[in-house]
């Protein structure tokens with residue numbers, strides 16, 4: 001049995017999968033924006049109470065979660081998300 005597919009069939013599979021990827025990217029970007037807004041709420045409340053923008057032990061928990069699920073690139077992703085949410089430190 002051959003596993004080869006025609007260029008037309010491959011183009012169809014790729015087109016459908018890319019549509020799904022674009023939809024997922026849209027959801028991910030919406031979630032990142034929502035995360036930024038929620039994070040800003042936490043930071044503002046802490047600062048208003050005399051605290052600091054950054055909470056290092058909480059960031060360690062988040063970095064660890066992403067690393068456990070995605071390995072080393074997960075840490076990089078979490079660091080990028082944290083930078084988007086609280087700016088550069």
Ligand SMILES: O=C(O)C(=O)C[C@]1(C(=O)O)C=C[C@@H](O)C=C1
Pocket residue numbers: 039042043053054055056058059062081082085086
């Ligand atoms: O959980 C907090 O205390 C937050 O301020 C949110 C958040 C985050 O975006 O996850 C942002 C800044 C802090 O350094 C830690 C975490």
